Amino acid sequence: MPSWTEDPTDEFVKHSLFDDQTVLIAIVDNTPIALVVDEQTVVGRLTGENITAVAIGISDNNIVQIDHASATDNDYAKFTAAGLEGRSFAEVLAI
Structure with a gap:
């Protein structure tokens, strides 16, 4: 000390x-x-x-900074210019 x-x-x-x-x-x-x-x-x-x-x-x-107001548990991560945003399983399948 x-x-x-x-x-x-x-x-x-x-x-x-x-x-x-x-x-x-x-x-x-x-x-x-x-x-x-x-x-x-x-x-x-x-x-x-x-x-x-x-x-x-x-x-x-x-x-990494989260760039999505509603990112939740079990979301997949999508990189954006400002950080990560959450994507649901359905959103990932739709891409």
Whole structure:
């Protein structure tokens, strides 16, 4: 657990390190860096990778977004430009 002291010689994080939509991360112990999180991204850690901003989309290493208000259990998934939408068995047969 971090311990807090009031020793002025301790290292600290400068407020000038941050822009808006920024979080502080550390990939190596005691080396904080700023990570800007753009729109349509989330902070995450893909398997075998470091902490990063992970895009939402349908490309490799993206987090998939559901693009259908009524996607339900047992639906089949259809990729769209904006993510996945649910298709019933009857809709799949009709294609």
